[in-house]
Structures are given as C-alpha cells and as structure tokens.
Amino acid sequence: MREEFLGSLVCPECKHNLIVENAQWAQGEIESGDLSCTGCSQHYPIQQFIPRFVASDSYADAFTVEWTVFRTAQLDSQTGLNLSDNTFQQFFNFPAKQLAGKLVLDAGCGKGRFAEIALNYGAHVVCIDLSYAIDAAHKNLKDRVNIDFVQADIFKLPFRSETFDGIYSHGVLHHTPDPDGAFKALVPLLKQSGFFSLMVYASYNKAYIQTTTFYRKLTTRLPKRLLLYLCYLAVPLYYVNKIPVLGPFITRILLPVSVNFPTHRWRICNTFDLYSPKHVFFYTHHDVFQWYKQTGFTDITPVNPGSGISYIGAKAS
Ligand SMILES: [Zn+2]
Secondary structure: OOHHHHHHOEOOOOOOEEEEEEEEEEOOEEEEEEEEEOOOOOEEEEEOOEEEOOOOOHHHHHHHHHHHHOOOOOOHHHHOOOHHHHHHHHOOOOOHHHHOOOEEEEEOOOOOHHHHHHHHOOOEEEEEEOOOHHHHHHHHHOOOOOEEEEEOEOOEOOOOOOOEEEEEEEOOHHHOOOHHHHHHHHHHHEEEEEEEEEEEOEOOOHHHHHHHHHHHHHHOOOOHHHHHHHHHHHOOHHHHOOOOOHHHHHHHHHOOOOOOOOOHHHHHHHHHHHHOOOOOOOEOHHHHHHHHHHOOEEEEEEEOOOOOEEEEEEEOO
C-alpha cells in the first residue's frame, strides 16, 4: 500500500480517518500493518501490500479460485490481443483518452483486466474486490503507477462521499446478493457530474437462463477445484459448436459452455465463471435504466459491449 493512499481511506463503519500502526515496509510500500480507526475501535489489517476491510471472501469465493487460476487469461498485456481494450472502449460514450488524470473506481476488479486498460488511458485507478482476486490484480499490476488496491465489500467501502471522478463496474454487480442495492451503495462515492459505467447480464435469452440455472443448482455446490476440472472436460464442446444447427443447440442450450472467446484457456475460464458463482441475476434494459433514473443520473445512455446490459450515465449536479 502506498503511504499517500492512506489519505483516501476512511473507516467503512464510521467514516473517520485511519492511521497506520506496526507498519512493515518493503519495496517502498507498506507490506503489512494495521489500520486503526480514529473514531471507533475498529482495526483493519494490511497484508501482502493490500488493506483488507473484510475477514474473508464470503460469497465471492468462486472468484478467488477463478482469478488465481486464470490470473493472466484475459489481460491484453499477456494475451497479445486487444480484446479487453476494444471491449473497454465500448463501455463509454466518450473517447477513453478522456479518462486521463481522472480518479476512477474499478468496482469488482477481479484480476485487473480493465484496470490495466484504464491505466493505459491515463486514469488513476482504485481497484476493489471482495475476493482474493485482489491479490491476482496486485500481482498483475503492482509495477504500474497510479493504481491502488483494496479488498473490501462493495456495500461497505472505505471511501468518503464524492471521492471519484468515475466508477466502472463491468460484469460484477449481478454476482452480489443485491445488485440494485450495490449500485445504490456506489453512487454516493461519485462526484457530481461523474460517470458510472455499468454492465450486468441480460435476461432476454430465457432458454439459456433456464438451462444454466438448472445446472447451477448442482455446480454451485461442488468443490471449486472439481468444477474447474469438469470445465476442462466440457470446453472441448467448443468444437461441437461448429456443427451447423445441432452444435449451437448443444453448446448454448443443452449444455452451455463458453464458445465466444479466442483462446482455449479463456473459454475454460468463462465456463467456470458461468457455473461457479454463488449469485447470478439477469436484467432488462428497463431495469437498469430505472437504477440510473431513480438515483438521479442524467445522460443515461445504453452502450454496446456485446452481450449484457450496459449503460453509462452522469451523476446529476
Ligand atoms: Zn471507525
């Protein structure tokens, strides 16, 4: 943790300032120590360079496994592709270079796939994640400047109101127990006129949702490593997908596996992502538009990142 980052953090319980005690330094940063609240009796550990505001990864344990195993699978810097960059740019209704100099919250950063892109466009990124994926993100991006990492609960974040110039959360809130509540919990952290870029799953493909919901009743109860092994076995169905008519019926309805990604490893990762998370919710355009409208956003604009429901809006001044 950078020492300067301390000034951006507050106690998530009482919103008072924090001080560092028992700091151990390494590589010019705080490797371990305690954050003590000046307003209440709470203490929060700094471990492996990251302040931890949760005691465990809770309902997000599947993402700890996913992004520890597939830490580099989707990072443009590792794959040599520009898929994450292209996807990221489509989430905004302005050129991504306008992120330069902005303080941006990556709400649910995973292994840091989009944080890497936001950094490339000159943003200062604060990455938060409930799961230990935050350690994967740190490992991937610790050598970059203008980035900070926090393990925390999206419903109880350690930041003051109106801190961020922008928030993005792509493919995250539908995995919380209360996505609408998560959106509303994030909005106060945004400055007036700041942007909120969101992607959640779409509810329009009923057959796909019914089938995956059926399988998920079993798969979410399996040990994560066993499920991962089954995904390795299932993903070769990708080749079945190439059979006209019958192939897509099998891979998208009968036994859905990920077929839309460029590498074998990425398809295994995405299939695990489909069957492992504890919570999954699906939404219509109307649902998401209402989230923005009810919290006072203006310029509410649908954008097109492929699958999913994606919007961006500006917080009313
Ligand atoms: Zn406190």
